[in-house]
Every structure is written in C-alpha cells, then in structure tokens.
Amino acid sequence: MKYPFLDLAKVNAPYIDEIRQAVVDVIDSGRYIGGPAVDAFEEALAKVTHTSHAVGVSNGLDALRLIFRAYIEMGRMAPGDEVIVPANTYIASILALTDNGLTPVLVDADPSTLNIDTALIEQAVTERTRAILTVHLYGRAAFDHRLLDVARRHHLLIVEDNAQAIGAQAHIAGVNGHRATGSLGHAAAISFYPTKNIGAMGDAGAVTTCDSDLAATVRALANYGCDRRYHNLYAGLNCRLDPMQAALLTVKLRHLEAENGARFARAVCYGNVIDHPLVTKPLMTPHVSDCVWHQYVVQLPPEHRDRFIAYLADNSVGTDIHYPTPPHRQPCYSGTGRLIHGPLPVTERLAASMVSLPISPATTVREASEIARIINRFA
Numbered sequence: 001m002k003y004p005f006l007d008l009a010k011v012n013a014p015y016i017d018e019i020r021q022a023v024v025d026v027i028d029s030g031r032y033i034g035g036p037a038v039d040a041f042e043e044a045l046a047k048v049t050h051t052s053h054a055v056g057v058s059n060g061l062d063a064l065r066l067i068f069r070a071y072i073e074m075g076r077m078a079p080g081d082e083v084i085v086p087a088n089t090y091i092a093s094i095l096a097l098t099d100n101g102l103t104p105v106l107v108d109a110d111p112s113t114l115n116i117d118t119a120l121i122e123q124a125v126t127e128r129t130r131a132i133l134t135v136h137l138y139g140r141a142a143f144d145h146r147l148l149d150v151a152r153r154h155h156l157l158i159v160e161d162n163a164q165a166i167g168a169q170a171h172i173a174g175v176n177g178h179r180a181t182g183s184l185g186h187a188a189a190i191s192f193y194p195t196k197n198i199g200a201m202g203d204a205g206a207v208t209t210c211d212s213d214l215a216a217t218v219r220a221l222a223n224y225g226c227d228r229r230y231h232n233l234y235a236g237l238n239c240r241l242d243p244m245q246a247a248l249l250t251v252k253l254r255h256l257e258a259e260n261g262a263r264f265a266r267a268v269c270y271g272n273v274i275d276h277p278l279v280t281k282p283l284m285t286p287h288v289s290d291c292v293w294h295q296y297v298v299q300l301p302p303e304h305r306d307r308f309i310a311y312l313a314d315n316s317v318g319t320d321i322h323y324p325t326p327p328h329r330q331p332c333y334s335g336t337g338r339l340i341h342g343p344l345p346v347t348e349r350l351a352a353s354m355v356s357l358p359i360s361p362a363t364t365v366r367e368a369s370e371i372a373r374i375i376n377r378f379a
C-alpha cells in the first residue's frame with residue numbers, strides 16, 4: 001500500500017531515540033511496577049487534562065470499568081442502575097457498564113457530530129438513571145450545555161470516555177472559554193492503545209478526575225483493592241500501568257500538541273480538496289480544538305460503500321470502518337435485553353455508510369491531498 005491506513009512504526013519514528021532511552025532508563029532502574037516513571041507520567045497527564053489526579057491503569061476498558069466499580073464501592077451507584085451512553089460508540093464503552101451490572105441506555109447519534117445527540121438525552125432519563133457516559137468519538141468533544149443541564153437537573157454523574165480525544169476541548173455556551181476533555185465531567189477514562197492519538201507500545205490507559213476520593217478508590221481497586229500495603233479494603237483487581245509504557249508515554253505526551261496539530265492539518269486538507277457528490281465530509285467547526293481528529297470519517301450512500309473501499313484499495317489507499325457493527329447489534333447483546341434502547345436510525349445508517357481515511361501524522365499532507373484527488377476521481 002502506498003497510502004497505508006496507519007503505520008505505527010512511522011508514527012513513532014520521530015521520537016524513537018527518546019523512547020528507546022526512556023525504556024532503557026526503566027530497565028536500568030530496577031523498578032518494574034509503579035515507581036518514578038509511573039508517577040512522572042501521571043503528573044504530566046494531569047497537567048495536560050487540567051485535572052488534579054491521573055491514575056495510570058492497564059488499558060482504556062479497565063479505566064472505564066474501574067471508574068464505575070469505584071462509584072459502586074463509594075455508594076454513588078449500584079448494580080441495576082441505568083447509565084445513558086451513545087449508541088454510536090466502540091463496544092468498550094458498553095462493556096464497562098455491563099461488567100459492573102449497570103444497564104446501558106443507548107441514545108442515538110447526532111447526524112452532524114456523530115456523537116451522542118444531546119437533544120435526546122432528557123427523554124432517556126428515568127428514576128434509575130445515575131450517570132451519563134459521554135464518548136468523545138473520533139476525537140470530537142461530546143459535551144454541551146444541554147448535556148450539562150440534564151445532568152445537573154437530574155443529579156447525574158458525568159463520566160467521559162476520552163479514549164479518542166486527548167487534547168480536545170469543549171466550548172460550552174454560557175461558560176467562558178473552553179475546557180479540556182478529561183476534565184469536563186466527574187471522571188474520565190483514557191486509552192493509550194497503540195492506534196490512539198497518544199499510543200503506547202502495548203496496552204495502557206488512565207483515569208483522570210478532580211475528585212480525590214474517586215482517584216484513591218480507583219488506585220486501590222487497580223492494585224488488588226489495597227488502600228495500604230497488605231490491607232485489602234476492596235476485593236480488587238490488578239489493572240496497573242506498566243512503567244515502561246508510562247516512560248515512553250511521557251515522551252509522547254510532550255508531542256501531543258504537535259501530533260494533534262498534524263492531524264488537524266490533514267483534516268483541513270481533506271476538507272479543502274475532497275469534492276465528490278457521493279462523499280459526505282465530517283463537520284469542520286469554528287473552534288480548532290473541538291476535534292483532535294482521531295479518525296477522519298466520511299460517509300457514502302450504503303449501496304456505494306463497498307465499491308468505494310475497493311476502489312481506494314485498488315489505488316493503494318488503506319481505509320477502515322469505525323465501526324461496522326454497533327454494540328446493540330453484536331451477538332453478545334443482540335436480543336438479550338441487557339441494553340435499553342428504542343429505534344436507533346442514525347446509528348444504524350452510520351454503521352452502513354462510514355469510511356475512515358488515513359489521518360495519522362504518518363500520512364503527509366501531500367499524501368492526504370493525493371488521496372483526496374483519488375477520491376474525487378471515484379466513478
């Protein structure tokens with residue numbers, strides 16, 4: 001492939017000497033669980049997300065699971081409670097809820113942002129609703145005054161699935177300025193899965209929050225439930241962050257702004273050059289920081305999608321679909337009654353029409369414009 005969808009070695013190449021050194025330093029230190037590499041990363045991550053606590057954990061799904069488990073241990077939620085969540089999301093958002101015995105209540109997507117339609121949240125609230133899990137999908141902050149207003153009036157916790165949007169900001173009507181994803185709600189989960197905007201070389205994740213009780217509970221739960229050594233307050237898990245991953249993530253975090261800026265430049269290029277009657281481009285908003293372009297998702301009429309993907313492959317352009325089957329259609333949930341939802345026409349249509357184009361910094365702007373021209377010649 002001349003234009004691969006994502007070349008991770010190339011993404012890491014500009015920083016590879018720094019990364020190697022950071023990993024060697026951990027090897028030489030003799031500290032292979034926790035220690036200064038993890039502490040330094042957590043401190044840097046809290047700064048980037050404008051929070052007071054970052055707790056490094058094993059991966060993004062565990063970060064989400066631990067947040068809800070912690071709220072249950074803290075008596076803020078109980079199994080059987082309902083959590084409002086977008087239908088158009090990666091399945092991990094939903095798995096984290098059902099793993100804790102919580103009931104996901106799916107809300108359809110907004111056709112312009114592809115995120116949760118915040119106008120539909122209120123009607124999904126019942127007396128069992130305890131939280132909204134908002135997902136900043138494809139890098140776009142999913143947070144506005146309507147979501148905030150429903151949460152406040154119904155005393156709901158707001159949890160962010162920030163796996164795809166580290167570095168993005170939400171601009172909230174009536175609130176001055178902008179706030180970083182990861183600090184918008186009561187707690188947030190981040191993933192450092194290798195393909196994410198800041199990717200580890202293996203699995204890694206984190207919880208960010210300004211709630212010190214929640215941070216302490218998550219930290220204990222992720223370490224066998226120990227609040228101090230050999231004292232198990234909770235029947236916990238082992239979901240700790242690997243210090244080698246922490247060390248290399250600290251290096252990569254220093255380049256977050258540059259990486260997200262590069263993604264934005266590629267999105268602008270696609271936005272300017274792609275001009276095809278069958279191809280719907282993603283929303284460009286007035287605030288640059290609204291979206292950190294984890295994915296650049298175009299839409300095709302469903303009957304043309306397969307042909308479009310095959311045409312791009314023939315022209316050496318790699319693509320992907322995020323995601324071809326929404327969670328409520330997956331065999332583990334479909335027909336089980338474990339998810340509450342009505343008709344989800346937007347989510348269903350998106351699943352049949354979306355195509356993700358190469359957007360990582362490893363695809364140059366020049367290559368993005370060549371890809372755009374190839375798209376414009378699609379017959």
Ligand SMILES: *Cc1c(COP(=O)(O)O)cnc(C)c1O
Nearest residue numbers: 059060061090092093163191193
């Ligand atoms: C990647 C991802 C996760 C899960 O993260 P892992 O680190 O792979 O466990 C959760 N939610 C969303 C939206 C994701 O994209």
